[in-house]
Amino acid sequence: MSNTTSNAIEVRDAVKRYGDFTALKRISLSIKDNEFFTLLGPSGCGKTTLLRMIAGFEDVTEGAIFLYGDEIENLPPHQRPVNTVFQNYALFPHMTILDNVAFGLEMRGKSKDQARSRAGEMLELVQLSQFAARKPSQLSGGQQQRVALARALAPQPKVLLLDEPLSALDLKLRKAMQLELKHLQRETGITFIFVTHDQEEALTMSDRIAVMSAGEMQQLGGPKDIYEKPRNMFVADFIGETNLLEVSVDGINNGRAVCHLGGGHELTCDAVDGVGVGSHVHMSVRPERLYMSDKPVETESLKGRIKENIFVGTDITTIVDLEDGPEFVVRTSNSDRGNKRIFEPGAEMYVNMELGAARLLVD
Amino acid sequence: MAAGAASGGSATTDTYKESRFWLLLPAWVVLGIFVLAPVMMMLIYSFLTKEFRGGVIWELSFAAYDQFFCDRGLFGDEPCTIEWTYIQIFWRSIWQAGAATLLSLAIGFPTAYFIATRPESQRPLWVFLITIPYWVNLLIRTVSMKFLLRDQGPLNDALIGIGLLDSPLHIVNTNFAVQLGLFYSYLPFMVLPIYAAVERYNFALSEAAADLYATKWTTLRRILLPAVKPGVIAGCILVFVPSMGSFLAPDLLGGAKNFMIGSLIEEQFKGNAGNWPFGAAASMILLTMVLIILLIFARQQAKAEKEA
Numbered sequence A: 001m002s003n004t005t006s007n008a009i010e011v012r013d014a015v016k017r018y019g020d021f022t023a024l025k026r027i028s029l030s031i032k033d034n035e036f037f038t039l040l041g042p043s044g045c046g047k048t049t050l051l052r053m054i055a056g057f058e059d060v061t062e063g064a065i066f067l068y069g070d071e072i073e074n075l076p077p078h079q080r081p082v083n084t085v086f087q088n089y090a091l092f093p094h095m096t097i098l099d100n101v102a103f104g105l106e107m108r109g110k111s112k113d114q115a116r117s118r119a120g121e122m123l124e125l126v127q128l129s130q131f132a133a134r135k136p137s138q139l140s141g142g143q144q145q146r147v148a149l150a151r152a153l154a155p156q157p158k159v160l161l162l163d164e165p166l167s168a169l170d171l172k173l174r175k176a177m178q179l180e181l182k183h184l185q186r187e188t189g190i191t192f193i194f195v196t197h198d199q200e201e202a203l204t205m206s207d208r209i210a211v212m213s214a215g216e217m218q219q220l221g222g223p224k225d226i227y228e229k230p231r232n233m234f235v236a237d238f239i240g241e242t243n244l245l246e247v248s249v250d251g252i253n254n255g256r257a258v259c260h261l262g263g264g265h266e267l268t269c270d271a272v273d274g275v276g277v278g279s280h281v282h283m284s285v286r287p288e289r290l291y292m293s294d295k296p297v298e299t300e301s302l303k304g305r306i307k308e309n310i311f312v313g314t315d316i317t318t319i320v321d322l323e324d325g326p327e328f329v330v331r332t333s334n335s336d337r338g339n340k341r342i343f344e345p346g347a348e349m350y351v352n353m354e355l356g357a358a359r360l361l362v363d
Numbered sequence B: 001m002a003a004g005a006a007s008g009g010s011a012t013t014d015t016y017k018e019s020r021f022w023l024l025l026p027a028w029v030v031l032g033i034f035v036l037a038p039v040m041m042m043l044i045y046s047f048l049t050k051e052f053r054g055g056v057i058w059e060l061s062f063a064a065y066d067q068f069f070c071d072r073g074l075f076g077d078e079p080c081t082i083e084w085t086y087i088q089i090f091w092r093s094i095w096q097a098g099a100a101t102l103l104s105l106a107i108g109f110p111t112a113y114f115i116a117t118r119p120e121s122q123r124p125l126w127v128f129l130i131t132i133p134y135w136v137n138l139l140i141r142t143v144s145m146k147f148l149l150r151d152q153g154p155l156n157d158a159l160i161g162i163g164l165l166d167s168p169l170h171i172v173n174t175n176f177a178v179q180l181g182l183f184y185s186y187l188p189f190m191v192l193p194i195y196a197a198v199e200r201y202n203f204a205l206s207e208a209a210a211d212l213y214a215t216k217w218t219t220l221r222r223i224l225l226p227a228v229k230p231g232v233i234a235g236c237i238l239v240f241v242p243s244m245g246s247f248l249a250p251d252l253l254g255g256a257k258n259f260m261i262g263s264l265i266e267e268q269f270k271g272n273a274g275n276w277p278f279g280a281a282a283s284m285i286l287l288t289m290v291l292i293i294l295l296i297f298a299r300q301q302a303k304a305e306k307e308a
């Protein structure tokens, strides 16, 4: 019945207000069938609100939500074929693990036996068969998490909603679960909408990411796009680490923007929609896209003095005082030490950008 | 000095043991004086001989229990056959208290749920409003209830006034009036424990159930109720037990026909017509009955828990 041409979820001009406070300011987005889609943003930006509107726990103040072409924003939660993995799991404490997983199947009209046997299969899928007869309180956090996942997947929802499902787990378990989730999504072919405030997690797992801030969508795109071509200051700053330069745009030729720094130093980079000639904007450069040399490699090389080298395992982070700008962070991977130079603190040197590394930001 | 007392292995545990004894002593004394002593007194009195103008003679006698259970004919000289009078009163008491408990549950549960789901800042106000009528003496409340319910009372006047009835509905002096009276007497004891339980309930569980295609009704039955069951049970016990022994509502609202065990006991200690040993025996039987009912309930609860 699912129409392949329509999107799994379409949110159209959705607004959510709590009294005077607007939690979501006219959000529109389309999520494709079979996609691992992530809502990413700092705490309080409205991710949970949007997810709860899709699940049916919050009314939509304005706008519409479609599930495979069917308008659903007025249906009660129990009539929407989407399931949720809750942030604190919300497992039924008085039921066994098996009955927790069987609950949704039973509600969908399966007999108790059918539901239980299918629930057993789901527990096998998440490797918890031996805990079937236990109560949720007798399981560790990671195990409860997997039960919540099995419970939400068991009725084969059209879309699975996950609200920061890994945030309560320790780092190692979280990494393992990230992979497991990704595999589960591939195996089941169910559309996942995943909420997180952890940009690294979002980059690792997602097919596409919607970056949100203060109830507004900032950018939507694949992990590589979002990371390498941040649209504005918020995204550049929130995703990964970045260096920012204040520049004025002097001219645009053949898709290249010619800019200069306060001190007059000239830089060129790709032009960006929304940044015209004469605008004063920021330029973003990722630390790992910079390298250092003792002579200027090109006219654009920025002169500076080494302030500090910090060894961080896989990388060396170098703090540079630019002559013509603010402090810069340069990251050199240890595996690159053969062809990239490291200077002692106090040394004068030049910082160079790799081709296409600089990115102009809207406002 | 405090640090010194707390350090050192065995000395500390000894200190704990000793201070524990002294700290618990007041509780034991209070329990002993206010719970154990009265029950023991009743138990002893029930095995004494009655004095004709109230009071007891200190002479061992089983007459009270004999009177309760045995019918020995008009002159008291026939062999014992079962005396139904008091058993009937008992049965009526259980039945009336049970009905009042169900009524309290039916009204109290939605009330408690309503309060527990108000914004946190409003809840104390609602709890306060619920308890306001109970600042008035129980006797006065019960009399007022009789006034409200009687044939020419405001309730019937209103029902006739709006044309719902042609002639007054007789409520006073029926079983139902007693149930209403008991319900009204003990409603907060139902509402408050359920409110406490619902307030602690994690409503994300209801959302999870709805998310898994459960209707509101199924969610209530399969998720909310099991979670707040301890509060419901506490409420039922707190209404049922005092209802069983109460005498104001049955006396004032039920009339002579709807006599309950509380009234029977009350009469034995009133004025000159009383029979203290018999009242004490009836009290002991009431206590035993209540304990048995609670035990059966607890056992079944434990069994249901095991099966689930």
Ligand SMILES: Nc1ncnc2c1ncn2[C@@H]1O[C@H](COP(=O)(O)OP(=O)(O)O)[C@@H](O)[C@H]1O
Residues within 6 Å of the ligand: A018, A021, A023, A041, A042, A043, A044, A045, A046, A047, A048, A049, A050
């Ligand atoms: N029931 C509510 N009433 C009022 N404000 C709310 C309510 N729920 C959420 N908010 C507000 O809406 C904003 C977005 O919340 P939320 O969606 O939970 O953020 P996130 O999940 O991104 O951390 C927050 O500022 C929060 O305070």
Ligand SMILES: [Mg+2]
Residues within 6 Å of the ligand: A044, A047, A048, A049, A164
């Ligand atoms: Mg959230």
